[in-house]
Structure formats: C-alpha cells, structure tokens
Amino acid sequence: MESIIITASGKEDITEAIKDFNSHIDTIKHHFNLFFCKGCLLGPGMDHHSERFRRRNLVRLYTRKRVKTLDHKQWEKDIVKWSKLDYSREFKADDQRIARPDESAINKDIRYNDKMLNVSVFPIRKNRIAGAVIRDMFSPEVQREEVISRINEVIEKNLDMVQKIGFLLGEGASDTEQMLNSILDSYKKSQENKED
Structure with missing residues (x-):
C-alpha cells in the first residue's frame, strides 16, 4: 500500500x-x-x-x-464539507456515587416484634458482599456490655463538650481581659493628657 x-x-x-x-x-x-x-x-x-x-x-x-x-473526488468533497462541523461537547459533573452512610446508619438499633436489635453492617468484599452482626439488646449478656459501652460513650461525649465549653470560655475571658485592659490604658492616657 x-x-x-x-x-x-x-x-x-x-x-x-x-x-x-x-x-x-x-x-x-x-x-x-x-x-x-x-x-x-x-x-x-x-x-x-x-x-x-x-x-x-x-x-x-x-x-x-x-x-x-x-x-x-467525492471523498475529498466530503472531507471539506464535513470538516467544518463543531465536534466539541460540554459535560456537567453529575456525581452519582452513593454517599457514605453515617455511623448511625451503619450501627443502628431496630425494634422488631418484642425485641430491640442492634444491627452493625460492614463490607466483606467491597461493592459485592456485606456482612452484619445482629445483637438482641434485651439479652442479659448484651445488656450488661451495651450499658457499659453506652455509658462510656455518653461520658466521652460530655467530657468532650465540657472541654470545648471550657476552651471557649477561656478564650472569651482572655479576649475580654485584653479588651478591658486596652480600654483602661487608653482611658489612663487620656486622663494623663488632661492633667498636663
């Protein structure tokens, strides 16, 4: 060829x-x-x-x-004729991924008949196989363990909140002290200037 x-x-x-x-x-x-x-x-x-x-x-x-x-000859005419076409395309981002569920959806309490079940879902093979652990919250073994776990969780959340509040109060107190000191300093300077 x-x-x-x-x-x-x-x-x-x-x-x-x-x-x-x-x-x-x-x-x-x-x-x-x-x-x-x-x-x-x-x-x-x-x-x-x-x-x-x-x-x-x-x-x-x-x-x-x-x-x-x-x-x-026809091929060359077609090339000239069709070469002026606009082949550009625009695409808008359309993310269709499913959002990762929050912890409450992964680890959830469900009431079924007269039982309260705690269901924890986890992946075994990503996007293919999922597993779940289902615990009867009313069974004595689980109750003891769960009560301790949830009490610890509440204590940790409260401690974290108290620390954040303490930090914010400390920051606020520090800012207030600096503002008041600067006001006092400017007031003292204005008084000294009046006396002179």
Missing part, C-alpha cells in the same frame, strides 16, 4: 522497531504506529491469538478492495 506508517505491536516488535528506527532513521523515513499489546488484529475480542500474519494480510486485502471502490 501507499502508507508512510509502519505499525508494530507487541513488546518484542516495539522494542525492535524503536532500535531499528534509532539506528536507521535516514533509511526508514516512515512514521511508526506502536501498540504495546498485540493491537486490534490480536486483541482481547479475538477468539484465537494465532495466525497473526494471515489476519494482517486479510486486513490488507480488504483495505485494498475498499480503496479501489472509493471515489476519491
């Missing part, structure tokens, strides 16, 4: 093509089309990964057949 492009596919052919191109650039004078995998002729859609050269030849024969029936 009349192509000025040499196509190579596969690790070995690409390596050889690059070495040859580097060594003989003055005589090759072609563009290279390199595919690290075996390219379209032997790609994953093909049944058998054999008969590479037969397939290449079949593609070449088919291409020649189609080129012979091609009306070059």
Whole structure:
C-alpha cells in the first residue's frame, strides 16, 4: 500500500522497531504506529491469538478492495464539507456515587416484634458482599456490655463538650481581659493628657 506508517505491536516488535528506527532513521523515513499489546488484529475480542500474519494480510486485502471502490473526488468533497462541523461537547459533573452512610446508619438499633436489635453492617468484599452482626439488646449478656459501652460513650461525649465549653470560655475571658485592659490604658492616657 501507499502508507508512510509502519505499525508494530507487541513488546518484542516495539522494542525492535524503536532500535531499528534509532539506528536507521535516514533509511526508514516512515512514521511508526506502536501498540504495546498485540493491537486490534490480536486483541482481547479475538477468539484465537494465532495466525497473526494471515489476519494482517486479510486486513490488507480488504483495505485494498475498499480503496479501489472509493471515489476519491467525492471523498475529498466530503472531507471539506464535513470538516467544518463543531465536534466539541460540554459535560456537567453529575456525581452519582452513593454517599457514605453515617455511623448511625451503619450501627443502628431496630425494634422488631418484642425485641430491640442492634444491627452493625460492614463490607466483606467491597461493592459485592456485606456482612452484619445482629445483637438482641434485651439479652442479659448484651445488656450488661451495651450499658457499659453506652455509658462510656455518653461520658466521652460530655467530657468532650465540657472541654470545648471550657476552651471557649477561656478564650472569651482572655479576649475580654485584653479588651478591658486596652480600654483602661487608653482611658489612663487620656486622663494623663488632661492633667498636663
């Protein structure tokens, strides 16, 4: 064919093509089309990964057949006619991922019949298999453990809240002290200036 492009596919052919191109650039004078995998002729859609050269030849024969029936003048007119089309596209971000549930949805108490069940859901295989631990909150073993756990949780939340309040009060007191001191200083200076 009349192509000025040499196509190579596969690790070995690409390596050889690059070495040859580097060594003989003055005589090759072609563009290279390199595919690290075996390219379209032997790609994953093909049944058998054999008969590479037969397939290449079949593609070449088919291409020649189609080129012979091609009306070059009409083709050139079509190229000019359709080359002015605007192929640009705009897309808006549309994130459709499901939001990660909060802790209350993952670890939830459910009333069922006369029981209160605590359900904790967790992934086993991400996006495929989930597991759950279901505990009867009214059973004596769970009650004792859960009461202790929830009391500790409440104590931690309250301590955290008290620490935050203390921090805010301390910050507020510090800011108030600085403001009052600056007011006193300015008042003292104005009194001293009046006396002079």
